Amino acid sequence: MDLSNKVVLVTGAGIGIGKGIALHLAACGADVIVNYRSSEKQALEVVEQIQAMGRKAIAIKADISSVKEINAMIEQAKEAFGTIHVLVNNSAYCPTIDFFDVTEESWDEVLDTNLKGSFFTAQACAREMVKHGGGKIINISSVHALLTMTKYAAYASSKGGMNALTRQLALDLAHLNIQVNAVSPGATEVEKNLAHPLHDSLAVGKQIPAGRIGMPKDVATVVAFFASSASDFVTGQVLTVDGGSSTQFYLKSVD
Template sequence: MAIQGRLAKFASRRTVLTHSDREAGMEPKTCVVTGASRGIGRGIAERFGEAGCDVAVNYRSSGEAAREVVETIEDAGGSAIAVKADVTEPEQVQAMAEDVEDAFGTVDVLVNNAGINQDVFFEEMTHEQWDTVLDVHLDGAFHCTQTFYDDLAAAADGRLINISSIVAKGGNLGQANYATAKAGIFGFTRTLAQELAREGSTANCVAPGFIETSMVTDLPESIIEQVEEDTPLGRIGDVEEVADIVAFLASERSSFITGEVIDVNGGMDL
């Protein structure tokens, strides 16, 4: 059965929420989402748009795709700008922050989502492949969080949300660099949670499993079928299911949750 057909089968079982139900407890905020031109980042940015937020859609090279996300957000009643910045470059992140401040003022929510994978077995991995993946995930999170830290600390309910992966917990063949980077996000999140707590703001982490993005849908059908067999809920997830958790963590409803790693993986790690 094709991926779309399998997802449609399970989507039909999900409770349909009204717009007011979905947004209960989330007031409009100013949100920055890195790596938001596609995949999970795009879903998160569009979810914030549904809530009427001001959204900075960060991208590195996919400008046209980022502008499509902006249009979708505006059509949903939110406000958005597309902001180009390589998160591994501090100067570009600072320029992004200035663009966001000019457009929307101070930031309430930062989602560190930008990521990259360069998969190869460890014995063949180059130092460049190792550095590149850690630079994007770890240095990128550092640069963006440091740049927006004062805003998050000063906000009435600042929210730092980092996107990790199930691979950080169990490892994966050919992904020593990716697993290491994503595991580092756990410690980063828990430390920032303690420091931001002094200001009444929170930091949490979301660790998705196999989600319907191009990274997964481009896999051979046999591998996807094996993933589904290994997942107690019997399917891969969809982007909206991750975005819903992120929206909850960005809302007032999560005000007593901090330092947590929330899995969205269909029970794959049970």
């Protein structure tokens, strides 16, 4: 997937799936804006890895639950690179909270980041994309949009909304040559899992038809397809990357 001369913004790119996406798109030739919310150190490490590939990269701090911070991030990106060709809406907040313990504040924090933030980041980037004849928006959804577990009320709701948002944006932006698609990962090995004392990637992998847990690269390669010209006639689609987990009737929750 050739992304040479493309400028890509990946939200939540300092860790996890976002980091994997940022590195893979850089390997495909893109220059990358690494958005982060909390850890500048982690974001700068991603920037250094991208620069070591011979690509340009910068880190920009912004909490995408705030439209003001989104707009400031886009202005910084324009100052550094002139425009944005591809947006990957990856930033997400995923707490596990018992149904009766969900508060208005915890609900809003999830929906403001995962859904509101994705919409307004897409809106801001699309304004830049139309200036050069089109672009690509890739939303990172989740299998929780369709098949979920207990304690994910706000998160699952936000990702169900993400799938609907993907279809809506695809319709609204098709005439502007902006394709909008989503990637829906299943269980994926990321830093927060590795740090969890009860997490066992082998145990999780045994429950997945493919025989292993997913890796960020598995998601990133699909994102690269949606970001490239190979997907110019594909829009409004949600592609699940879960090793076949969603084909099963039952998947045991692993805390």
